[in-house]
Amino acid sequence: MNNGRVSLKKVVKRHGAFTALHGIDLDIEPGEFFALLGPSGSGKTTTLRIVAGLEEASEGSVFLDGTDITNTEPGDRDVAMVFQSYALYPHMNVYQNIAFPMRMVGMPKSDIDMAVLDAAKKVHIEHLLDRKPGQLSGGQQQRCALARAIVRQPRLFLLDEPLSNLDAKLRLETRGELKKLQRSLGVTTIYVTHDQEEAMTIADRMAVFMDGQIVQVGSPKFVFDNPATADVANFIGSPPMNLMPAVYRDGVVRIGTHELQTSCRIAGERNVIAGIRPSSVRLGPSGIPARIDLIENLGDALLVDLKLDDMMIRARTGAELTSREGESVFFSAEPAHVHLFDTESRVRING
Amino acid sequence: MRRSGIASAVLIGVAGVFLTLWTFPVLWALLTSFKSERDVLAYPPTLFFTPTLGNYRDVLFGATTILPNLISSFIVATFTTILTMLLAIPAAYALARLNLPGKRAGGFYILATQMLPPVGLIIPYFLFLQKIGWLDSYKGMTLIYLTFSLPFAIWLLVSYFEDIPREMEEAALIDRAGRMRAFLYVVLPQVRGGIAVTVIFVFLNAWNEFLFAVVLGGNNVRQVTVAMFNFISVEQTLWAKLAAAAIVTMAPVILLGLFAQRHIVKGLTVGAVKGGGRR
Numbered sequence: 001m002n003n004g005r006v007s008l009k010k011v012v013k014r015h016g017a018f019t020a021l022h023g024i025d026l027d028i029e030p031g032e033f034f035a036l037l038g039p040s041g042s043g044k045t046t047t048l049r050i051v052a053g054l055e056e057a058s059e060g061s062v063f064l065d066g067t068d069i070t071n072t073e074p075g076d077r078d079v080a081m082v083f084q085s086y087a088l089y090p091h092m093n094v095y096q097n098i099a100f101p102m103r104m105v106g107m108p109k110s111d112i113d114m115a116v117l118d119a120a121k122k123v124h125i126e127h128l129l130d131r132k133p134g135q136l137s138g139g140q141q142q143r144c145a146l147a148r149a150i151v152r153q154p155r156l157f158l159l160d161e162p163l164s165n166l167d168a169k170l171r172l173e174t175r176g177e178l179k180k181l182q183r184s185l186g187v188t189t190i191y192v193t194h195d196q197e198e199a200m201t202i203a204d205r206m207a208v209f210m211d212g213q214i215v216q217v218g219s220p221k222f223v224f225d226n227p228a229t230a231d232v233a234n235f236i237g238s239p240p241m242n243l244m245p246a247v248y249r250d251g252v253v254r255i256g257t258h259e260l261q262t263s264c265r266i267a268g269e270r271n272v273i274a275g276i277r278p279s280s281v282r283l284g285p286s287g288i289p290a291r292i293d294l295i296e297n298l299g300d301a302l303l304v305d306l307k308l309d310d311m312m313i314r315a316r317t318g319a320e321l322t323s324r325e326g327e328s329v330f331f332s333a334e335p336a337h338v339h340l341f342d343t344e345s346r347v348r349i350n351g
Numbered sequence: 352m353r354r355s356g357i358a359s360a361v362l363i364g365v366a367g368v369f370l371t372l373w374t375f376p377v378l379w380a381l382l383t384s385f386k387s388e389r390d391v392l393a394y395p396p397t398l399f400f401t402p403t404l405g406n407y408r409d410v411l412f413g414a415t416t417i418l419p420n421l422i423s424s425f426i427v428a429t430f431t432t433i434l435t436m437l438l439a440i441p442a443a444y445a446l447a448r449l450n451l452p453g454k455r456a457g458g459f460y461i462l463a464t465q466m467l468p469p470v471g472l473i474i475p476y477f478l479f480l481q482k483i484g485w486l487d488s489y490k491g492m493t494l495i496y497l498t499f500s501l502p503f504a505i506w507l508l509v510s511y512f513e514d515i516p517r518e519m520e521e522a523a524l525i526d527r528a529g530r531m532r533a534f535l536y537v538v539l540p541q542v543r544g545g546i547a548v549t550v551i552f553v554f555l556n557a558w559n560e561f562l563f564a565v566v567l568g569g570n571n572v573r574q575v576t577v578a579m580f581n582f583i584s585v586e587q588t589l590w591a592k593l594a595a596a597a598i599v600t601m602a603p604v605i606l607l608g609l610f611a612q613r614h615i616v617k618g619l620t621v622g623a624v625k626g627g628g629r630r
Contacts, residue, residue: 054521075527087522091540100536101526148526 003030003065004155004188006051011060013046013212020046022212023060028190028205033182035199035220036192038209039235045160047209048192052158053077064155075104080149081158084165086141088133088148094120095129098147119151122181139170146178150185157182157189163198175202196236200224208232228348230341233275239303242281242313245343246274253338256309258288262338266351273341278303280337281315283323287332292325306331377601383594391590406595415589417596420578425603426489427574428557431496435504435553436546438497443508444534448517458509461502469499473566480567487569495563500553507552511545512538547611555604575600 006028013021021043028034036044049055051062053074061070069077080101088097098116107115120126123143133141142162149157162178163171179202182189193199199206200220208216208223216228227233233241247254249269253262260274283304290306290313297319304315306329315331323329340349383391385402393400410417446454476495477486485491515538523533539546564574579600582593 052521052525054524073529074521074524075529077525079525081522081525083518083522085516085518087516087518089519089523089537100523100528104527104529104532148522 005030005063005065006156006188006190007063008047008051009061009063011047011050011057011062013043013050013055014058020212021050021057024214026207026214026217028188030188031186033179033189033191033202033204035203035206036190036209037196037199037203037206037235038194040194042209043212044192044194044207044209048158048160048190051156051190052079052081077156078154079156079158080152080154082142082145082149082160082162084161086133086145086165088141088144090133093130093132094125094136094144094147097133097144098129098151101148101152115151116147119147122150123147123177138166139174142166142174146181150181150187153185154187157187159189159191161192161194163193164195171198178202197238200236208235210235226348227275227339230273230275230346230348233339233341237277239278239314239316241275241277241339243341244274244276244311244313246272248272248274248340251335253340255288255311258308260288260333260338261335262340263335264338264340264349264351266340266349271343272349273343273346275339275341276313276333276337278314278316280333281306281313281317282332282334283315283317283321283329284332285330287330289328289330291328292323295321295325380594380597383591384598386591388589388591406591407599410592410596410599415582415592417575417578417599420573420575421599423489423568423572424558424574424576424600427492427496427572428554430489430493431500431557432550432554434493434497435500436550439501439504439508439549440539440546442501443505444512444538446505447509447512458506461506464499464502465506469562473562476563477566486567487571489572492564492567492572492574495567496557496560500556503556504549504553507549508542508545511542515541551607551611554607558600558604 006026008024008026011021011024012019024043024047026047036047038044046055050057053069053072057070061068063069064077064079089100092100095116098119099112102112102115116129117126120129123146125140125143125147128136128140128144131140133144136144142165145162159178163174166174175198191199191203203220205217205219206223207214208228210229210231216223216232218226223232224236227236227241230243234243244255247269248262248264248266248271251262251265253260253272253274255274262274288308290308292304293307293312294305296303296305300319302317302319302321304317304321306313306315313331340351341347342349382398384406385404386397386400387403387405390397390400409415412418445451446457451457480486480491480495485494519537519541520533523537524530528536559576560574561576561580564572565577565580568574568577575596579593579596582589582596
């Protein structure tokens with residue numbers, strides 16, 4: 001059955017001397033909401049475009065449900081895509097935009113009518129069918145692009161930063177709706193975003209891209225809890241993980257002259273990068289002394305910038321804090337929440 | 352925006368001056384075309400005279416008829432326009448989309464052909480047409496006009512094609528249109544305005560052209576611009592007939608402009624899509 005399993009095997013993309021993708025391997029399960037996450041220029045959009053057939057892979061293969069589609073035309077792949085700019089056809093009205101992919105395969109008019117109305121209803125734009133894209137708000141344009149994608153019931157949805165042109169409030173609403181829509185349709189969805197929060201909330205699993213490579217694949221929770229490299233740790237989570245040069249020995253991490261316990265166990269003494277998430281930093285009566293540089297009130301939480309020697313450590317803590325800016329406090333962290341990364345390779349040290 | 356009374360009065364005044372400057376010759380020709388040759392030569396010029404349709408009768412159906420010449424001009428201009436557009440549209444689209452080496456230099460070459468003084472080309476063109484036996488023929492005239500109109504049309508159209516986001520075509524490709532239909536259904540309708548503008552310019556240039564027409568044409572192909580010239584001779588100049596012929600010659604051009612104007616304006620408003628739709 002056509003269920004939408006995607007596999008990328010050693011996909012390389014070169015633009016002249018520049019290599020955009022260094023051999024991507026990826027398996028996406030049927031029905032999964034899968035995010036490609038990474039900073040701009042990391043290769044996530046290129047990967048999506050290779051899956052769509054809009055760009056050719058320089059090496060490697062793409063499979064959809066076991067069929068090699070590496071050299072298949074975009075229109076023959078049975079995929080639908082929502083572009084960052086929506087790419088609506090400005091000279092056609094909403095109805096014609098949504099009907100376009102079905103007109104192109106010569107579907108009978110009555111079937112098109114039904115499918116268009118059905119798709120428009122799913123994204124709540126059935127009252128806008130006569131409008132031209134230019135007469136729609138940004139959110140409505142986005143829904144129109146979504147309707148054009150879902151109308152053909154493809155095997156695969158490709159979404160390229162679909163929420164990035166919406167304002168913050170609308171983005172949150174649409175994010176939830178998108179997730180529900182994907183659940184109800186059950187179609188495999190690949191979602192490109194540079195917004196780690198978006199990927200965390202929306203995706204079943206995600207791949208983190210850095211410099212044309214996939215650094216980590218896993219559920220948002222797994223990646224958050226076990227970042228594969230210091231860079232992933234720094235990219236995921238807001239505010240990002242505190243990373244400090246340190247020396248490890250016998251379950252103790254020494255940062256400058258201060259010591260922290262970690263549950264990591266490795267042999268001997270070695271230089272490491274110690275990582276602590278802001279939400280894992282405990283402020284209390286004992287631990288490492290530091291000075292409060294700045295307190296930012298988020299309403300339900302406080303962001304506290306601590307100054308330790310010449311390092312800045314961020315803590316996210318509950319709204320109850322008696323200390324003021326400029327005062328000294330002590331901080332600590334649960335041993336299980338002190339992550340270690342190799343100084344050279346910046347790869348996570350599990351022990 | 353609100354303007355003060357004085358500002359808009361000044362604006363209307365200035366616009367009025369320019370309008371007068373531009374329309375005066377046309378109005379004068381229009382007026383002259385209804386005069387008898389005697390009234391034309393009256394000094395001081397008369398504004399009030401007995402209008403006559405005699406000049407129009409003569410230039411259309413009389414002994415000095417320009418009707419065959421109008422037809423010649425129409426044939427040459429139409430063929431030039433059709434061939435130009437058939438070749439320029441795909442060429443401009445390719446230039447806009449493909450990253451060809453030397454694309455910039457090619458663009459400059461195209462522009463440079465517009466800077467050449469046509470007089471310099473007359474003799475080579477004459478010899479060339481003579482050699483292949485195409486002098487004084489429709490195919491010869493059309494071929495020569497193509498050398499000017501084609502680069503110009505390509506240059507004009509490229510910018511219209513470049514304005515269309517690639518993503519829109521990519522969306523059409525994914526929507527199973529294929530390259531050809533993506534071009535026909537998604538790209539082409541959006542450059543309607545540009546195509547209308549180009550058609551007008553190409554047609555106008557061919558219609559109004561005089562220099563090549565007079566040298567490379569002859570008894571078979573005598574375009575209306577050349578025929579009009581015959582009203583000026585050594586003995587006398589038939590001003591009233593010349594004016595009537597000029598008005599008759601201008602009419603189709605003005606009609607074409609009015610007809611295409613709608614499309615041009617439409618093309619412009621289509622481009623005014625706000626938000627991500629068309630950027």
